[in-house]
Amino acid sequence: MGIQLLLLPVFKLAFLFKIIVITQKSKYSLRELTLYFLRLGSIGFGEPVALVGYMHQDLVEYRKWISEEEYKEGLALAQLAPGPLAAQLGIYIGYVHYSFLGATLAGFAFVLPSFLMVLALGIVYQLYGGLFWIQSVFYGVGAGVIGIITLSAYRLTIKSIGKFSLESLKEKWLLWLFFIILLAVTYVTEREQILVFIAAGLIYMLIKARPMAKISKTANISIVFLSGIWDFENGTLLKIFIFFAKAGAFVFGSGLAIVPFLHSVVVVENEWLTEQQFLDSVAVAMITPGPVVITVGFIGYLVDGVAGAIAAAMATFLPCYLFTISLAPFFKRIVHNKSVKAFVEGITAAVLGALVGSVIVIAKRSIIDVPTALIAFFVILSLLYIKKIQEPVIIAIAAVVGVMIKFIF
Known part of the structure; x- marks a missing residue:
């Protein structure tokens, strides 16, 4: 018995050493995490669904850095809160084991490569955009982008609301009503309607979840804040920052959701870009890896140079970052909150x-x-029936076709 008591501290040390060894083998360093997202941001092509799929395959299945439960929690939070889906999930994964520093480095590393690429393309575009061959390239690319975003909008609608059918209309008639009203309003006015989006979320929340008065009061304060945030008179750079921050706060799921916000202010209201330049900006986001919403860097550069690009990109991803790190600690309560879910469903529709x-x-x-009509049509057919084809390949083919058409005719 005495010998056992003497050896007890040794057994404890051995047990602790075993735990430390196991932890060191399974745990990843902050440097490794940052390098992973830097790599994913450099070669990760595809829509948000593809990018979050890469994260699951690499970090959950292969490297086992993140548990299945942690990944699902991050994905659920990314779907509930505003922000580009893939970037938000990356920020949450960084937060899981390395808190705010991990979230910051993961998000920055994921966005940086594609930002530098669109910045370089913006410089080339501004220098040589007037040349015939560049115009020929974007003649085909622009039509190809129309095909891509048309199909993406259709798929997002089916995923979020469902197929347009009698059964879907009966079950989700209010969501379809929001969808149709905003479609018509956007088409007629050609402007973004921030207050209408918020109103749709609040109405659906009040009808479906019947939240407490305290929640409604908070939401009303948010409306007043958001309605007044755009009322200012300052230089272009500050205007860019505030506008893109506002736009970034209303991106749910796909980066393409930012398109109506950008188009109405960038093209219609402020006339910063022409219609063709705006379409070319979306095309640039399609041919670069990383989040699609990085098109804001290209737009910012065309409007106000490198400073404009940095301001636009930082402002767009700032709401995504802030929402993630502020909601992550309370996630388990948020994910089951009926009021939050209903608000998100209404605003998404x-x-x-x-x-x-x-x-x-x-x-x-x-x-x-x-x-251009034929190019857009065949792009849609290709994406529907050639399952493994990716957007950059489609864009490259459209560019070649555009050059051939321009040179022949």
Whole structure:
């Protein structure tokens, strides 16, 4: 018995050493996490669904850095809160084991490569955009982008609301009503309707979840704040920052949801870009890896140089970052909150309606002849029936076709 008591501290040390060894083998360093997201941001092509799929395959299945439960929690939070889905999940994964520093480095590393790429393309575009061959390339690319965003808008609508059918209309009639109203309003006014989006979320929340008065009061304060945030008179750079921050706060799921916000202010209201330049900006986001919403860097550069690009990108991802790190500690309560879910469903239906409306507005100005209509049509067919084809390949083919058409005719 005495010997056992003497050896007890040794057994404890051995047990602790075993735990430390196991932890060191299974745990990843902050440097490794940052390098992973830097790599994913450099070579990760595809829509948000593809990017979050890469994260699951790499970090959950292969490297086992993140548990299945942690991944699902991050994905659920990314779907509930505003922000580009893939970037938000990356920020949450960084937060899981390394808190705010991990979230910051993971998000920054994921966005940086694609930002530098669109910045370089913006410089080339501004220097040589007037040349015939560049115009020929984007003649085909613009039509290809119309095909891509048309199909993406259709798929997002089916995923979020469902197929347009009698059964779906009966079950989700209010969501379809929001969708149709915003589609019509966006098409007619060609402007983003922030207050209508918020109203749709609040109405659906009040009808479906019947939250306490305290929640409604908070929401009303939010409306007043958001309605006044745009009322200022300052230089272009500050205007860029505030506008893109506002736009970034209403991106749910896909980066393409930002299109109606960008189009109405960048093209219609402020006339920072022409219709063709805006379409080219979306195309640039399609041919670069990382989040699609990085098109804001290209737009910011065309409007106000490198400073404009940095301001636009930082402002767009700031709401995503803040929402993630502020909600992550309380996630388990948020994910089951009926009021939050209902608000997100209502606002998502409204945003999707605006997205479809903006696609129609852009298409009627970009599909200018039979060749561009055919390019857009065949892009949609290719994405529907060639399952493994990716957007950058589609864009490259559209560019080649555009050059051939311009040189022949």
